[in-house]
Amino acid sequence: MRIVFMGTPDFAVPSLRALASHGYEIAGVFTQPDRPAGRGKKLKPSPVKAAAEELNLPIFQPAKIKTPEGVQRLRELAPECIIVVAYGQLLSKEILNLPLKGCINVHASLLPSYRGAAPIHWAIINGEKRTGVTTMLMDEGLDTGGTLLKREIVISQDATMGEIHNQLADLGGDLLVETLRELEQESLIPIPQSGNSNYAPLLNREHERLDWTRPAIELHNKIRGLNPWPGAFGVFREENFKVWRSSVFSSQMAEQKGNSFEDLNPDPGQIIEVLEDGLLVQTGEGILRIFEVQPAGKRSMSARDFLNGRHGQVGEKFI
Numbered sequence: 001m002r003i004v005f006m007g008t009p010d011f012a013v014p015s016l017r018a019l020a021s022h023g024y025e026i027a028g029v030f031t032q033p034d035r036p037a038g039r040g041k042k043l044k045p046s047p048v049k050a051a052a053e054e055l056n057l058p059i060f061q062p063a064k065i066k067t068p069e070g071v072q073r074l075r076e077l078a079p080e081c082i083i084v085v086a087y088g089q090l091l092s093k094e095i096l097n098l099p100l101k102g103c104i105n106v107h108a109s110l111l112p113s114y115r116g117a118a119p120i121h122w123a124i125i126n127g128e129k130r131t132g133v134t135t136m137l138m139d140e141g142l143d144t145g146g147t148l149l150k151r152e153i154v155i156s157q158d159a160t161m162g163e164i165h166n167q168l169a170d171l172g173g174d175l176l177v178e179t180l181r182e183l184e185q186e187s188l189i190p191i192p193q194s195g196n197s198n199y200a201p202l203l204n205r206e207h208e209r210l211d212w213t214r215p216a217i218e219l220h221n222k223i224r225g226l227n228p229w230p231g232a233f234g235v236f237r238e239e240n241f242k243v244w245r246s247s248v249f250s251s252q253m254a255e256q257k258g259n260s261f262e263d264l265n266p267d268p269g270q271i272i273e274v275l276e277d278g279l280l281v282q283t284g285e286g287i288l289r290i291f292e293v294q295p296a297g298k299r300s301m302s303a304r305d306f307l308n309g310r311h312g313q314v315g316e317k318f319i
Helices: 010-021 047-054 068-077 119-125 161-184 216-225 251-257 303-309
Strands: 002-007 025-030 035-037 042-044 081-085 103-107 130-137 147-154 232-236 239-249 271-275 278-282 287-295
Touching: 002 010, 002 047, 010 025, 010 047, 010 081, 010 161, 025 047, 025 068, 081 161, 103 161, 119 130, 119 161, 119 216, 130 161, 147 161, 216 232, 216 239, 216 287, 271 303, 278 303, 287 303
Parallel strands: 002 025, 002 081, 081 103
Antiparallel strands: 035 042, 103 130, 130 147, 232 239, 239 287, 271 278, 278 287
């Protein structure tokens, strides 16, 4: 089968490599233009471009795929199928109708749940116990096309976005190959999406801020859901700091220590104890144990070292 591949970030790379390793004819790889990165703002290729160069595949980087020039280029490549994995551009109806076998998308959720740009982040932030990958026959809607195959994984209570991202990226490559095999055998029929759906929007700065009035479990889910990018942050003495690792300090743990902290009547965000491996912080409901933080512009460090380095005291507050 002759294929055009469209993708940009790390998540798409295992799918591209899976196609190449299984002998599919890849007529071209479309990816976003190189972007400035780092302090020097030097142009940096996307992870998909780097992988395509390694695989000696033709690379195309149109600023907009929907222009007449972009559509003409696709016609010249004459794909039987277009594969889209986190490309970052919407396809026009003209492009969707171009390949004989349609446009297949690999999406990092169990559709119709978590349509949109950040499905892995939001699944973890919302405390989901399971997620997965769906292959879908694309239509003009946002992740609304008929589903083809799905695979599910469990999200452990301490799993980070980065860990689940890597699992789903690899799973997506395997599922894509399985999808194409069944399409070639004409044994796969798209199933219209039904049931409850929700949206996983792009993250903004407000999504990243820790609101200490929220329950400890919500804060823990946000911290791991934003690790390793973009990071959840709090403020201490007007200094921003990111929190990378945490856990919920249960009432059973407090009882084992012989201290329920109820007599302190602490406010949300208040530091109530310094431990050998971190800090205990009161939240709107329960206690959050913080292990690892990173001040703005500095290296990651233990939460205890962060507080000690600022001569912080029990009773001070994060905001």
